[in-house]
Amino acid sequence: MPRLTAKICGLSTADTLAAAIKGGASHVGFVFFPKSPRNLHPEQAAALIAGAPDPVMKVGVFVDPDDALLDRAVATGLDAIQLHGAEPPERVAAIRARHGLELWKAVPVRTRADLAAAASYRGAADRILYDAKTPKGADLPGGMGLRFDWKLLDGFRHPLPWALSGGLDAGNVAEAAGITGARLVDVSSGVENAPGVKDVDKIAAFLQSVARI
Numbered sequence: 001m002p003r004l005t006a007k008i009c010g011l012s013t014a015d016t017l018a019a020a021i022k023g024g025a026s027h028v029g030f031v032f033f034p035k036s037p038r039n040l041h042p043e044q045a046a047a048l049i050a051g052a053p054d055p056v057m058k059v060g061v062f063v064d065p066d067d068a069l070l071d072r073a074v075a076t077g078l079d080a081i082q083l084h085g086a087e088p089p090e091r092v093a094a095i096r097a098r099h100g101l102e103l104w105k106a107v108p109v110r111t112r113a114d115l116a117a118a119a120s121y122r123g124a125a126d127r128i129l130y131d132a133k134t135p136k137g138a139d140l141p142g143g144m145g146l147r148f149d150w151k152l153l154d155g156f157r158h159p160l161p162w163a164l165s166g167g168l169d170a171g172n173v174a175e176a177a178g179i180t181g182a183r184l185v186d187v188s189s190g191v192e193n194a195p196g197v198k199d200v201d202k203i204a205a206f207l208q209s210v211a212r213i
């Protein structure tokens with residue numbers, strides 16, 4: 001078992017998906033949120049997912065999705081659902097029960113007090129994704145390349161399995177994992193040349209950094 005595994009999020013092309021798989025990503029992420037530059041229609045996601053081998057977990061990223069979108073997206077072959085909106089625990093639990101998939105809940109973090117939200121998802125989610133809180137009025141609740149103070153996780157008793165995201169890249173992921181003790185990291189902007197434009201070399205470099213840890 002590697003010390004650290006990685007999810008490459010917001011993939012939208014076959015070549016960048018192939019780079020993630022070749023580099024050893026444990027998870028790949030597909031965004032279903034129209035305001036995102038990484039948004040995919042379920043048909044596009046289905047074509048990508050068909051080319052991804054089984055052991056790589058395919059995670060669909062959603063923001064306060066309705067059931068119709070979830071039904072169409074899950075049918076593409078997702079293994080896990082990541083909720084990145086304001087979904088309360090009851091909605092998270094209902095989505096998990098309806099689809100029978102692993103459920104990740106993003107918890108936005110700026111201060112230590114923000115971490116308290118994680119405990120409310122015990123019994124509703126399978127994993128917490130700590131991500132940087134984006135500014136009020138921002139278009140996106142994630143995928144903005146922002147990081148939070150990793151020291152906030154120091155000594156925190158995690159209520160659920162968890163992953164770290166927010167502003168990670170090939171140059172800082174070792175420090176982030178060292179400070180937080182993360183076993184799973186998630187990156188999007190840090191392997192891009194522009195919002196939504198993934199770079200195969202940056203994906204390779206990120207995954208090499210992860211493999212060295």
Ligand SMILES: O=C(O)c1ccccc1NCC(=O)[C@H](O)[C@H](O)COP(=O)(O)O
Binds near residue numbers: 131144146
């Ligand atoms: O990536 C998006 O466009 C996105 C849009 C709406 C909600 C969530 C989104 N991304 C979620 C992720 O899992 C990202 O990988 C995570 O926020 C880290 O992003 P970054 O700081 O850019 O590495």
